[in-house]
Structure formats: structure tokens, C-alpha cells
Amino acid sequence: MAVLNDEQVMLRDMAREWVTNESPVSAFRALRDREDAHGFDPDAYRAMAEMGWTGIVIPEQHGGSDFGWLSLGLVVEELGKTLTSSPLVSSTIAASAILLGGSEAQQERWLPRLASGEAVATLAVDEGPRHDPARISASVSDGKLSGTKAFVAEAHAAQLFVVAATDGLYLVESGAGVQLATRQLVDRRSHAQVEFRDAPAERLGGGGDNLLDDVLDRARIVTSAEMLGTAQAVFDSTLGYLKQRVQFNQVLATFQALQHRMADLYGDLATMRSAVEGGLQALDSGFGIARAATIAKAEANRVLHRISNEGIQLHGGIGMTDEYDVGLYLKRARVLEAAWGNTAFLRDRFATIGGY
Amino acid sequence: MATKVDTAPAQSEEDAFRAEVRAFLAEHFPPELKGQSNVLSAIEGPGDETDAQRRWREAVGARGWGTPTWPKDYGGGGLSRRKARILEEEFARAGAWNPIGGMGVMMFGPTLLEYGSEEQKREHIPPICRGEIRWCQGYSEPNAGSDLANLQMSAEDRGDHYLVNGQKTWTSGGQWADKMFALVRTDRSDKHRGISFLLIDMDAPGVEVRPIRMISGASPFCETFFTDVRVPKKNLVGEEGQGWTIGKRLLQHERTNLSGGGSMARLMGPNLSDIARREGDIDAAGRLADTVLRDRIADFEIRWNAFLLTARRAMEESKAQGGVSEISSVLKKLGTKLGQERAELLIEIVGLQGLGWDGDGFSEGELERTRGWLFGKATTIYGGSTEIQNNIIAKRVLGMLDHQ
Numbered sequence: 001m002a003v004l005n006d007e008q009v010m011l012r013d014m015a016r017e018w019v020t021n022e023s024p025v026s027a028f029r030a031l032r033d034r035e036d037a038h039g040f041d042p043d044a045y046r047a048m049a050e051m052g053w054t055g056i057v058i059p060e061q062h063g064g065s066d067f068g069w070l071s072l073g074l075v076v077e078e079l080g081k082t083l084t085s086s087p088l089v090s091s092t093i094a095a096s097a098i099l100l101g102g103s104e105a106q107q108e109r110w111l112p113r114l115a116s117g118e119a120v121a122t123l124a125v126d127e128g129p130r131h132d133p134a135r136i137s138a139s140v141s142d143g144k145l146s147g148t149k150a151f152v153a154e155a156h157a158a159q160l161f162v163v164a165a166t167d168g169l170y171l172v173e174s175g176a177g178v179q180l181a182t183r184q185l186v187d188r189r190s191h192a193q194v195e196f197r198d199a200p201a202e203r204l205g206g207g208g209d210n211l212l213d214d215v216l217d218r219a220r221i222v223t224s225a226e227m228l229g230t231a232q233a234v235f236d237s238t239l240g241y242l243k244q245r246v247q248f249n250q251v252l253a254t255f256q257a258l259q260h261r262m263a264d265l266y267g268d269l270a271t272m273r274s275a276v277e278g279g280l281q282a283l284d285s286g287f288g289i290a291r292a293a294t295i296a297k298a299e300a301n302r303v304l305h306r307i308s309n310e311g312i313q314l315h316g317g318i319g320m321t322d323e324y325d326v327g328l329y330l331k332r333a334r335v336l337e338a339a340w341g342n343t344a345f346l347r348d349r350f351a352t353i354g355g356y
Numbered sequence: 357m358a359t360k361v362d363t364a365p366a367q368s369e370e371d372a373f374r375a376e377v378r379a380f381l382a383e384h385f386p387p388e389l390k391g392q393s394n395v396l397s398a399i400e401g402p403g404d405e406t407d408a409q410r411r412w413r414e415a416v417g418a419r420g421w422g423t424p425t426w427p428k429d430y431g432g433g434g435l436s437r438r439k440a441r442i443l444e445e446e447f448a449r450a451g452a453w454n455p456i457g458g459m460g461v462m463m464f465g466p467t468l469l470e471y472g473s474e475e476q477k478r479e480h481i482p483p484i485c486r487g488e489i490r491w492c493q494g495y496s497e498p499n500a501g502s503d504l505a506n507l508q509m510s511a512e513d514r515g516d517h518y519l520v521n522g523q524k525t526w527t528s529g530g531q532w533a534d535k536m537f538a539l540v541r542t543d544r545s546d547k548h549r550g551i552s553f554l555l556i557d558m559d560a561p562g563v564e565v566r567p568i569r570m571i572s573g574a575s576p577f578c579e580t581f582f583t584d585v586r587v588p589k590k591n592l593v594g595e596e597g598q599g600w601t602i603g604k605r606l607l608q609h610e611r612t613n614l615s616g617g618g619s620m621a622r623l624m625g626p627n628l629s630d631i632a633r634r635e636g637d638i639d640a641a642g643r644l645a646d647t648v649l650r651d652r653i654a655d656f657e658i659r660w661n662a663f664l665l666t667a668r669r670a671m672e673e674s675k676a677q678g679g680v681s682e683i684s685s686v687l688k689k690l691g692t693k694l695g696q697e698r699a700e701l702l703i704e705i706v707g708l709q710g711l712g713w714d715g716d717g718f719s720e721g722e723l724e725r726t727r728g729w730l731f732g733k734a735t736t737i738y739g740g741s742t743e744i745q746n747n748i749i750a751k752r753v754l755g756m757l758d759h760q
């Protein structure tokens with residue numbers, strides 16, 4: 001765990017207490033079983049907004065607290081631990097795009113509403129099932145955007161889409177010219193194919209040539225913070241299970257074969273945490289972000305993949321049941337791994353940044 | 357010179373210290389020693405010290421700056437951690453290196469400062485600070501490796517001295533050492549409490565060393581035999597029977613040193629990707645043409661960077677919390693594994709040129725790397741093997757014990 005200041009410790013403890021009491025895995029399970037189209041509980045999101053979480057990286061002048069990315073990461077990690085379903089990550093990433101590239105008017109119009117949780121926004125980049133920001137065909141003419149975006153997260157609740165087109169990022173409001181088709185993925189969160197047909201679009205004109213990459217780096221880092229919580233939860237649950245399950249007249253935790261597997265996972269979790277915190281700290285310092293983001297998400301992908309599989313295996317048969325939580329984590333894990341770059345994509349990006 | 361010796365009166369103590377270090381370096385560090393390293397504590401055995409190297413060692417030793425945070429009373433630098441860091445920064449800036457090193461500095465000194473008597477500290481610490489005495493570690497025996505407490509070498513009470521009989525093995529630098537800190541058995545009836553911590557002169561009658569040749573070709577360690585060796589009682593550290601406690605404490609110092617991210621990074625040399633770019637084809641976009649190799653290098657470097665971040669995090673945490681971070685076993689296990697992986701990947705990149713043993717057709721660097729690859733296999737064995745680290749993590753950190 002990075003060395004935190006007092007305010008960050010308070011924030012983390014508050015988040016930990018809130019997810020434990022108000023948003024345990026059973027809350028996600030109930031949402032799933034209700035087949036709620038939005039995929040989250042608006043009351044819960046309002047509570048999160050009231051605690052200030054929706055404005056953590058938004059400047060005070062726009063209604064946020066400007067508390068920094070490491071602080072946001074602490075909250076997102078806790079949410080990941082209980083699979084808390086909310087548009088917090090999507091909205092924050094969209095807000096960061098507006099912060100980086102929006103005009104004063106665009107910032108004034110959207111940031112206060114995103115900071116207060118009144119509006120939900122999301123980022124729509126990919127047009128196929130694999131993350132590939134180099135392959136975008138959505139285009140804009142006369143201020144109207146047309147194109148189709150695949151597997152857009154939190155699309156059902158979004159009033160605002162930050163859309164990648166051939167010549168930059170655009171703000172498109174839900175409504176006329178925007179059509180959703182639900183795509184239900186294994187994690188049972190909100191995903192949709194979004195078709196834009198001559199939808200009124202406003203360009204994010206600032207932020208320079210690398211705006212899309214800069215926004216994606218933020219998405220990668222914040223997503224990896226959620227993955228850290230997810231991995232930690234699977235690890236803790238698996239360790240707890242091994243300590244109480246008895247076979248051959250002894251608790252499983254005393255078998256050396258299993259001890260060494262857990263020791264390996266513990267080491268993985270340590271490097272994953274360092275990589276993720278390194279990404280968040282890079283965003284706060286503004287230094288070496290692209291590289292840090294790639295390391296964070298690649299390490300998160302590698303470790304969560306391994307831990308989520310080992311979690312099932314080490315629980316034995318009970319891990320295969322829908323009633324037990326560990327399977328829910330496996331499903332969320334794979335969706336998060338694919339988001340904003342799978343491992344092959346990230347290794348390519350790391351090599352490219354490194355000049356080889 | 358760019359020193360700012362006489363700035364305003366507001367100049368802090370730290371700035372003054374920085375200036376003092378710069379002045380010291382300007383006076384004592386011979387520029388021709390730039391970029392060298394400590395010849396006396398080289399893994400493959402000490403080289404001969406040149407005059408310039410000796411003068412440099414003496415200058416640093418006289419200040420106690422080779423052991424900057426050790427107490428001044430015993431010849432250390434008596435510096436705060438903060439000032440020790442400034443010292444390190446200034447040395448690095450000047451291309452200077454610490455001429456005081458070896459097992460005395462890394463493991464034995466810190467342990468003796470904690471457990472030794474006043475008399476023992478006065479006798480043994482100052483020569484370590486001046487780099488005059490070489491120590492070796494007498495722990496392992498033929499039947500006491502990972503199960504160290506099974507050691508049998510005996511020390512029998514003979515009134516004013518102990519009579520030592522038995523064998524140690526894998527004694528690194530035993531053939532070059534002046535003294536050994538050893539774990540010996542003073543009581544056969546109790547596995548752990550029968551162990552004592554004893555200091556033995558390597559030139560005492562009855563001590564015999566036989567170098568062992570390693571797979572890398574060098575012979576940096578020995579079998580060490582003890583036949584009726586008389587060791588004065590004043591060389592017992594702590595109480596009789598306290599050896600296991602003291603010995604384990606020393607291992608913690610060893611582990612912390614072995615896993616230090618910084619020293620690992622120095623061991624590693626240039627980036628794999630730089631070497632691969634030099635050796636292999638490049639495509640039109642400037643990428644390594646071998647895409648499989650490119651992917652594997654990226655995979656390695658991502659994990660290596662995550663490890664370095666972890667080493668840094670552990671350091672920051674232990675500074676904030678005080679004491680050794682709970683992840684020192686994790687760092688030892690991960691850092692050594694990555695070092696080995698890197699050496700293997702390097703051989704793949706350069707092919708048979710990376711497996712040269714001797715003679716024509718290979719540069720000195722290439723030959724050194726071959727030997728380094730082989731020596732690197734030891735890193736997951738000594739200092740508590742990877743499997744032993746896993747046991748420690750599982751039991752002590754994760755609490756995987758029988759709770760019933």
C-alpha cells in the first residue's frame with residue numbers, strides 16, 4: 001500500500017465501511033437477479049455522489065474536490081472488492097476527457113453535473129470486440145456524428161457519450177440519433193452496442209494531438225484499480241477458504257503444495273498493487289503517464305487472470321456454483337481484462353513506447 | 357567547482373553537509389577510479405588493490421562513511437538516514453563508489469552492534485568500518501542447509517576456551533577471509549537452544565579450507581574443516597544457546613541486502629530491448645522484426661518494472677512504519693527469479709554468442725555474462741531458497757497454519 005496522507009486514509013476507510021455495509025456482493029447479486037437494464041442502483045450512486053466520490057478528480061471550481069487520482073483509486077479498489085456496480089469509473093473517465101480537451105463552456109456545462117452525480121457519462125471508442133483505437137471509422141460531418149460503437153460500458157444510463165471519431169473526440173448527448181442495443185456480457189453489467197446516426201456532436205477541441213491516448217491511459221489506470229480490488233477479494237476469499245476447509249483430517253492451508261501456490265499469488269498481488277499505484281501516482285505527478293498506464297494495466301491483466309482462475313480451482317466444486325461468489329469475480333475479471341487493452345495490445349504498446 | 361559553500365545564513369545543515377561531501381570527494385576521490393567498483397568484495401574473489409584504491413579506502417574508512425549510519429563511537433559515520441542518502445547521492449554524482457563492503461558490512465556488523473558486548477564491538481566494528489578485515493559466514497554444513505538448525509559442528513567448553521570440531525561448507529570467500537562468524541553446537545539435547553554464535557580466526561591452528569569449483573568456473577566458496585580449534589571464550593556473542601536467535605537476525609540483514617531493488621538493477625546492465633535492437637532485424641516501423649521475441653521482452657520488462665516499483669514501495673513503507681517491511685521475502689523471491697529469467701532471455705537474443713566459455717571470439721563482457729548467468733542460479737538457493745521463502749510467506753505472512 002502506498003504511503004497515504006491522513007485524508008486519504010479517511011477516504012479509504014470510509015469507502016471500505018460503505019461497501020461492506022451498503023454494497024456487499026449480495027447487492028450486486030440482487031441487481032443481477034432483477035435484470036435491471038441500467039445495471040446499477042441509482043440510490044447507491046446518489047449515496048456515492050453525496051460522499052463526494054463522483055468529483056474526486058474534478059477541480060473545485062467545477063464542483064469537485066480535486067483530491068487526486070490516487071485517492072480515486074482507493075475508492076475504486078474498494079468498489080472492486082465487492083463488485084459494486086456503478087457508473088463511477090465510466091463517468092470519471094468521461095469527465096477527465098472533458099477536463100483535458102473541453103472548452104470552458106463544455107466544462108462548465110458538464111463537469112458540475114458529473115461531479116454531483118446528476119449526470120452519467122461514458123467513453124465510446126472501440127468498434128469491435130477487441131480494443132483497437134487505431135481502427136476507428138465513426139466520422140463527423142456538419143456537426144453530425146455517425147458510426148457504431150461496440151460494447152459501450154454504462155451506456156444505458158449515460159446522458160452523455162464521449163465518442164472517438166476519425167478526427168478526434170466528440171460529445172454526443174443521448175436522444176435523437178442515438179440507438180442502444182443491449183449486449184449482455186458474462187459480468188452482467190451494462191454494455192450496449194451504440195449506433196449514432198447523424199447525432200449532433202460537439203468536438204473536444206483542446207488537449208492536443210494525443211487526447212485520445214491520454215484519455216485511454218486514464219481509463220487503463222482507473223480500470224486497473226478496480227481490478228486490484230477484484231484480485232484482492234478473490235485472494236482473501238480463497239485464503240479464508242483454505243484455512244477452514246478440512247480434508248484428510250487437516251485444514252487445506254497446511255498442505256505445502258497449496259501454501260506455495262498462495263505464496264506465489266501473494267507475490268503477484270504485491271507487484272500488481274505497486275504497478276497500479278504507480279499508475280495513479282503518475283497521473284497525480286503528471287510524469288511518465290503512458291508508460292505507467294501500460295505497466296499498470298498489463299500487470300493487472302496478468303495477475304487478475306491468474307488469481308481468478310486459481311480462485312476457482314482452489315475452492316474445488318463449490319467454486320463452480322452460482323451460489324458462491326468466486327465465479328462472479330471470474331466473470332467480471334475477464335471483461336475488465338479486455339477493456340482498454342488486452343495483454344497482447346499492452347505489450348505491443350509498451351514496446352512501442354520503449355522504442356522497440 | 358559548482359559548490360555553493362557560502363550561500364545565505366539560511367543554508368540548512370543538510371546543504372552544509374552536501375558541501376562537505378563534495379569537498380571531501382574533490383580532495384580524496386581519484387578521477388581514474390570513476391566507474392570502478394569495490395575490488396575487495398567482488399563475488400569471484402578479491403582482486404589486488406592498487407595504490408589509488410587503497411588511499412581511497414583509507415580516506416572513506418577514516419570518516420566512517422563506508423558505514424554511514426553506524427555509530428561514530430565504533431568507527432561508523434554516525435549519520436542520519438537523510439544525510440546518508442545525501443552522501444550516496446553525492447558519491448553517485450561524482451562516479452565514486454563505496455570501498456568498504458563485504459559480509460562484515462552487510463550482515464555481521466549490524467548484528468554485532470545489536471548483540472555484541474561493549475568489548476566485542478570495540479574490537480571488531482572499527483576494522484570493518486575501515487575495510488581492513490574480511491569476514492565469512494559459517495552457517496551451512498553438509499547436513500544443515502535449508503534445515504540450518506540441524507547443524508552439528510561442536511564447540512566444547514574447556515574452561516577458558518571452546519574446542520571446535522566439525523565442518524562447514526559453501527563458505528563464500530572462506531579462502532580469503534580473516535575471520536568467520538559461525539553457528540556452532542554447544543548442547544546436543546536441544547536442537548535450537550543448543551546453538552551458539554562464535555567468532556573464529558581463520559588462521560587459527562586446525563582450520564583448513566578447500567575451495568569448491570562452481571558451475572561458473574570460479575571457486576568463490578569452500579569447504580571449511582575444523583580440527584581441535586581453540587577459540588577463546590571472549591569470542592562467544594550473546595549467551596551460550598542464544599545462537600539461533602542471533603543467527604536468524606543476521607539472516608534478515610542478508611535477505612534485505614540480497615533483494616535490494618537498486619543493487620539488482622545494477623547487476624542487470626543495459627536494457628534487453630537495446631541489446632535486441634543491436635543484434636536483430638528492425639522492421640520498417642522501427643520495431644524488432646522478431647515479433648515473438650519483442651512480445652517476450654515486453655512481458656519481461658513490464659514485470660521487471662512492477663518489481664522495481666515494489667522494491668521502492670517496500671522501502672517507503674518501511675521508512676514510514678519503521679522496521680523491515682513484511683514483503684522482504686517476496687522481494688527476495690521475485691527479484692532473484694526475474695534476474696534469472698533475464699539472463700536466459702539474453703542468451704536467446706544473442707544465441708551461441710551468449711554461451712561463450714573462454715578464449716577467442718568473445719568479448720570480456722560476453723564472457724562475464726555467461727558466468728553471470730551460471731552464477732545467477734545460486735541466487736534462488738542461498739539466503740533462504742525460494743521454497744523456504746514460500747514457506748515463510750505462507751506461514752508467517754498468510755497464517756497458513758493448523759488452526760484447529
Ligand SMILES: Cc1cc2nc3c(=O)[nH]c(=O)nc-3n(C[C@H](O)[C@H](O)[C@H](O)COP(=O)(O)OP(=O)(O)OC[C@H]3O[C@@H](n4cnc5c(N)ncnc54)[C@H](O)[C@@H]3O)c2cc1C
Pocket residue numbers: 492493494495496497500501502503525526527528529577734737738739740741742743744747
Ligand atoms: C553460491 C553460494 C554461496 C553460499 N554461501 C554461503 C556462505 O557463505 N555461508 C553459508 O553458511 N552458506 C552458504 N551457502 C549455502 C546456502 O545457504 C545453502 O545452499 C542453502 O541454505 C540451501 O541448502 P542446501 O544447499 O543444503 O539445499 P537443501 O536444503 O538440501 O535444498 C535442496 C532443495 O530442496 C528444497 N527444500 C529444502 N527444504 C525444503 C522445505 N522445507 N520445503 C520445500 N522445499 C525445500 C530447497 O529449496 C532446494 O530446492 C551458499 C550457497 C551458494 C549456492
